[in-house]
Amino acid sequence: MPFLLGFWGSIMGPSQSGPSFMIDPGSTLEIHGSSNVNTFICLCRQSFVPMPWSSSGDLEPGQGEWRFKNTRLTLQTQLFDCGNKVMNKDFYLALKAKEHPRMQIELQSIEKGQVIGPAWTTLATHTLITIAGRSRQVPIHAKVRRLTSTKLQVIAEKPLKMTDFGIHPPTALMGMIKTNDDITIHMNLILHILG
Known part of the structure; x- marks a missing residue:
């Protein structure tokens, strides 16, 4: 999944750019789920095109948050x-892909935490997730560690309910197979700091 994540911040001032990531x-x-017969x-x-990010706030460890x-x-x-193909078809139908072909995960803020080092650090983030045309505010706790001076690993998972986004869990074989309401978004990202 190669793509650039650049955010324009106040590290050097309001009009200068912050670091970029690949x-x-x-x-x-991934999205994980289950039914009454399997998972x-x-x-x-x-693949993603480069996406500019902009931020505000003092990007130093301490109190407050980065917006x-x-x-x-x-x-x-x-x-x-x-x-x-069958599962793909059911997945696209349940998520109303024809009517709403895109999902979105929008990072809104991160609560300031400890300096990121080789040990795992947990950061509390606030996101807006949109699925099947319906948006919800979703807090996500992400684990972050520094692998090298220019590389970070970010791991996060967030349980969600399909019905919270107006999605009816799909069924098959005249209702004998029922998809459970609970799904989980899993992310395991390696970020290369480009400067």
């Missing part, structure tokens, strides 16, 4: 792969 192609973004994983196979603008990660629903 997400390693080996990074993953499933839908993997995002989308972001224009930080929408847009995901094409029909570029999720659940492993077979």
Whole structure:
């Protein structure tokens, strides 16, 4: 999933740019779910264009938060792969892909925490997630660690309910197979700091 994440911040001042990041192609973004008979994983196979980020606030550890603008990660629903054509069709239908072909994850703010080092650090983020045309404010706790001086790893997972986004969990075989309401978004991202 190669794409650039640049955010314009107040590290050097309000009109100067902050660091940019490139997400390693080996990074993953998945949606996990289950039914009364099995589990499933839908993997995002989308490649992304560079996306500018803008931020405000003092980007130093301490109290308060970093606020972001224009930080929408847009995901094409029909570029999720659940492993077979039947499951893909059910997934796209449940998420109303024809009516709402895109999902979005928008980073709004991050609560300031400790300096990021080789040990895992947990950061509290505030996001706006849009699925099937319905948006909800969603807090996500992400684990971050520094792999090298120019590389970070970010891991996060967030349980959601499909019904919170107006999605009816799909059924099959005249209702004998029922998809559970609970899904989980999993992210495992390697960020290359470009400066």
